[in-house]
Amino acid sequence: MSKEPAAPPFTPPDAPPALELRGIDKRFGLVHANRAITFSVAAGSIHGLIGENGAGKSTLMNIVYGFHRADAGEIRVHGRTVEIGSPQEAIATGIGMVHQHFMLVENFTVLENVVLGVEGGAFLLGGLTAARAELGRLARNYGLEVPLDTVVSELSVGLQQRVEILKALYRGAEVLILDEPTAVLTPHEADQLFTMLRRLRAQGKAVILVTHKLREIMAVTDRVTVMKQGAVVAEVATCETTPRRLAEHMVGRAVLLHIEKRPAQLGASLLTVKKLEVRDRLGVVRLKNVSFNLRAGEIVGIAGVAGNGQSELLEVLAGTRAPSHGEISFGGCDLVREQLDPRARRALGLAHVPEDRLRMGVVVEFSAADNAMLGYHDAARFNRGGLRDEAAIRAACAEKMTEYDVRPCQPELRLAAFSGGNQQKLVLAREIDADPKVLLIGQPTRGVDIGAIEFIHKQLIALRDAGKALLLVSVELDEILALADRILVMNAGEIIGELARADATEEKIGLMMAGVRAEASS
Amino acid sequence: METYTLIVLLLAATIRVATPLLLASMAGLFSERAGVIDLGLEGKMLGAAFAAAAVSAVTGSVWLGLGAGILTAVALALVIGYACITHRGNQVVAGMAVTIMVVGLGPTLGLAWFNLGGQTPQLDGVGQRFTGLVWPWAQTAREVPLPGLLYAELISGQNLLVYFAAGLVPFSAWIFYRTRFGLRLRAVGENPHAVDTAGISVNGLRYQAVIISGVLCGFAGTYLSTAASSGFVRDMTAGKGYLALAALIFGKWRPWPTLWACLLFAFTDALATRLQGLVLPVVGVVPVQFILALPYVLTVLLLAGFVGQAVAPKAIGMPYSKEK
Numbered sequence: 001m002s003k004e005p006a007a008p009p010f011t012p013p014d015a016p017p018a019l020e021l022r023g024i025d026k027r028f029g030l031v032h033a034n035r036a037i038t039f040s041v042a043a044g045s046i047h048g049l050i051g052e053n054g055a056g057k058s059t060l061m062n063i064v065y066g067f068h069r070a071d072a073g074e075i076r077v078h079g080r081t082v083e084i085g086s087p088q089e090a091i092a093t094g095i096g097m098v099h100q101h102f103m104l105v106e107n108f109t110v111l112e113n114v115v116l117g118v119e120g121g122a123f124l125l126g127g128l129t130a131a132r133a134e135l136g137r138l139a140r141n142y143g144l145e146v147p148l149d150t151v152v153s154e155l156s157v158g159l160q161q162r163v164e165i166l167k168a169l170y171r172g173a174e175v176l177i178l179d180e181p182t183a184v185l186t187p188h189e190a191d192q193l194f195t196m197l198r199r200l201r202a203q204g205k206a207v208i209l210v211t212h213k214l215r216e217i218m219a220v221t222d223r224v225t226v227m228k229q230g231a232v233v234a235e236v237a238t239c240e241t242t243p244r245r246l247a248e249h250m251v252g253r254a255v256l257l258h259i260e261k262r263p264a265q266l267g268a269s270l271l272t273v274k275k276l277e278v279r280d281r282l283g284v285v286r287l288k289n290v291s292f293n294l295r296a297g298e299i300v301g302i303a304g305v306a307g308n309g310q311s312e313l314l315e316v317l318a319g320t321r322a323p324s325h326g327e328i329s330f331g332g333c334d335l336v337r338e339q340l341d342p343r344a345r346r347a348l349g350l351a352h353v354p355e356d357r358l359r360m361g362v363v364v365e366f367s368a369a370d371n372a373m374l375g376y377h378d379a380a381r382f383n384r385g386g387l388r389d390e391a392a393i394r395a396a397c398a399e400k401m402t403e404y405d406v407r408p409c410q411p412e413l414r415l416a417a418f419s420g421g422n423q424q425k426l427v428l429a430r431e432i433d434a435d436p437k438v439l440l441i442g443q444p445t446r447g448v449d450i451g452a453i454e455f456i457h458k459q460l461i462a463l464r465d466a467g468k469a470l471l472l473v474s475v476e477l478d479e480i481l482a483l484a485d486r487i488l489v490m491n492a493g494e495i496i497g498e499l500a501r502a503d504a505t506e507e508k509i510g511l512m513m514a515g516v517r518a519e520a521s522s
Numbered sequence: 523m524e525t526y527t528l529i530v531l532l533l534a535a536t537i538r539v540a541t542p543l544l545l546a547s548m549a550g551l552f553s554e555r556a557g558v559i560d561l562g563l564e565g566k567m568l569g570a571a572f573a574a575a576a577v578s579a580v581t582g583s584v585w586l587g588l589g590a591g592i593l594t595a596v597a598l599a600l601v602i603g604y605a606c607i608t609h610r611g612n613q614v615v616a617g618m619a620v621t622i623m624v625v626g627l628g629p630t631l632g633l634a635w636f637n638l639g640g641q642t643p644q645l646d647g648v649g650q651r652f653t654g655l656v657w658p659w660a661q662t663a664r665e666v667p668l669p670g671l672l673y674a675e676l677i678s679g680q681n682l683l684v685y686f687a688a689g690l691v692p693f694s695a696w697i698f699y700r701t702r703f704g705l706r707l708r709a710v711g712e713n714p715h716a717v718d719t720a721g722i723s724v725n726g727l728r729y730q731a732v733i734i735s736g737v738l739c740g741f742a743g744t745y746l747s748t749a750a751s752s753g754f755v756r757d758m759t760a761g762k763g764y765l766a767l768a769a770l771i772f773g774k775w776r777p778w779p780t781l782w783a784c785l786l787f788a789f790t791d792a793l794a795t796r797l798q799g800l801v802l803p804v805v806g807v808v809p810v811q812f813i814l815a816l817p818y819v820l821t822v823l824l825l826a827g828f829v830g831q832a833v834a835p836k837a838i839g840m841p842y843s844k845e846k
Contacts, residue, residue: 065719067844085717086721087719087720087721088721088722091720091721097719099715099719101715102714103713103715103716103718103719103720104716105708105709105713105716106712106713106714106836107712107833107836108708108709108712112705114748115705115718116705116706116709116716116717116720116722117706117717117720117721118720118724119705121699121702122701122702122703123701123702124699124700124701124702124704124705125700127702141688167720252831
């Protein structure tokens with residue numbers, strides 16, 4: 001995180017809050033998404049809104065931005081009560097929002113994206129010229145330089161986010177809501193974003209940062225509101241709290257943020273990858289010259305910004321994608337030359353928890369019991385006389401559910417009815433249950449709440465201590481640092497550097513993630 | 523001189539065939555750029571052709587016929603809109619359903635009203651059809667070999683709807699790329715979420731697009747039954763709606779390239795007509811079925827091989843709901 005001192009917040013002494021919510025209540029059918037929420041943000045401050053998935057943060061912000069209408073409660077902007085029934089009205093009252101999934105038209109230029117909805121007249125020419133001048137002014141004031149005539153899809157994710165912020169400012173936003181803004185950024189880009197947010201604060205804007213990352217809350221906010229199960233459970237000044245206390249508020253019990261682990265007991269080499277190369281359908285090199293080996297009793301973490309070849313690496317190892325050349329030695333044979341399919345690889349003891357759970361790991365329309373045996377459906381214990389042994393399948397699932405604390409413990413329930421964390425626990429249980437020698441695991445805690453993260457991390461470390469080898473791919477740097485014994489950093493399809501856990505710092509990894517090679521500095 | 527005449531006549535036939543194709547393609551362009559697949563083109567055109575011919579036959583005014591054609595096509599477009607936009611139904615199914623319905627409904631109503639085996643009465647009265655407008659000095663110009671003949675046969679002598687179709691291309695291009703409405707329309711076909719968060723009604727825009735598509739289909743259908751021929755005949759669109767859709771894809775959902783695609787398809791069609799009875803050295807007389815199949819074979823080849831990466835509007839075919 002950036003070390004620059006926080007500028008003193010700009011707050012006129014007796015000004016009303018920029019945004020004030022009183023008793024906001026919202027139900028979706030049986031779900032009570034927001035319970036009598038009262039919340040206020042001063043002009044010239046950065047306010048964190050934190051909570052687990054499903055705590056009601058997004059619902060609350062969507063109410064403020066006019067996507068949903070509250071059942072009860074009042075919204076005040078600069079002391080005036082306002083009715084916000086649509087994004088249009090939110091914009092008119094000076095509220096801007098940067099969504100987690102960018103709301104940009106990818107084949108439009110930056111300029112076209114910014115003016116969409118506020119074109120300033122039926123014909124584009126005049127409006128665009130005026131917008132260009134105004135954007136130049138905003139860019140200078142806030143340090144938001146973006147090439148205006150570039151097509152958005154050609155911009156980096158960090159710059160696309162900047163376009164989103166510009167869009168809000170161009171519409172005159174005084175209150176800026178950012179929903180999980182750092183999910184897609186490198187640490188360096190995140191720092192740049194925070195610098196920008198501090199500049200906005202200095203100009204008197206109110207910024208609301210919605211996140212589940214404690215680190216960011218501590219780094220940039222002035223105050224923080226914690227939500228749990230639709231209600232506000234704490235509101236404190238950031239300087240008076242600690243990450244541990246915030247996590248306790250979020251989960252409702254003490255949580256281990258750093259899991260203790262013994263030093264790795266390294267065993268024999270289990271998996272060796274040599275000069276792996278992958279080209280996609282268009283012939284673009286996605287993975288180039290990747291070599292490493294994995295030993296029993298260690299967790300090797302692959303760090304990198306999403307889309308730098310990690311997914312391809314996992315797919316090649318798991319057998320769902322063929323490399324253009326290279327070799328993968330595992331269990332005494334070369335998986336590439338033998339062209340073993342995923343099932344054969346699993347049989348050899350190479351299990352895989354895919355990155356994209358919903359697309360590759362489970363079938364949410366199936367019951368939990370069916371999902372708990374997907375891929376192992378031919379195993380003798382699930383079949384009897386050529387037919388499925390329903391009782392055995394359900395019993396096996398119930399057993400896994402108890403062991404892995406999957407709630408609710410109902411094997412017949414459709415998987416879609418479970419939360420992300422519980423789905424992931426079930427997938428993990430399924431793969432670990434097969435007693436693999438090597439476990440490939442991608443984004444183990446994507447869409448998983450803090451309580452379940454703790455559980456999953458403990459399981460992974462237990463697996464390591466049992467002498468298995470784990471290859472962990474994660475875009476969450478914290479997760480890599482918490483679990484890995486050795487860290488490989490990927491950039492543009494290459495392994496750009498390797499660090500032992502003891503030598504790894506966020507700065508070093510961050511630089512490598514951005515493509516700076518290590519040798520010069522060390 | 524003989525060759526000149528042949529070529530000019532071929533081009534004149536091209537224009538006749540291209541006009542309804544172009545009108546329908548532009549209709550599809552508006553709908554599809556807004557994100558609504560327009561498989562109802564065929565049905566809307568056919569419905570308009572029937573309504574225009576019927577009203578023109580009864581009232582004796584082709585202008586009232588045109589109005590009826592437009593109203594019918596818009597009504598059918600609104601049915602598709604209601605199913606796909608308001609109720610987020612499947613766009614392919616809705617479009618096909620309307621087409622299938624009209625294919626049966628037109629002749630049925632025709633039989634009930636006119637008792638002519640499902641056709642409408644022959645339009646032979648004054649003012650019952652759109653006829654060619656002869657431009658000044660056209661007859662004199664015919665004497666001058668090439669430019670004069672072109673003027674007389676291609677520029678002059680077309681009916682109003684042809685000129686309307688020709689003007690529609692630059693006008694659509696201007697709408698799409700130079701106006702607020704066009705910007706929003708393109709945006710809603712690419713990322714409706716962006717449009718919604720910008721405070722613009724996604725459904726409102728899509729309804730406007732669908733209605734414009736209806737209006738243009740009205741013109742296309744009216745052309746078929748009151749300009750290209752004199753009355754409605756069962757299945758008279760003969761797949762032109764789908765051909766227009768192919769031209770739209772071939773033209774990568776852009777006005778000008780779509781115009782060239784329509785002209786190309788029309789030219790092969792005109793050529794096929796000319797080539798009937800062609801005698802080739804070895805084969806002898808080429809079977810007429812083969813010649814008639816040429817435009818369609820060409821369409822398939824072009825679409826399969828030469829379009830390259832046709833990038834469709836990203837949100838096409840996807841009903842919009844606020845939830846991701």
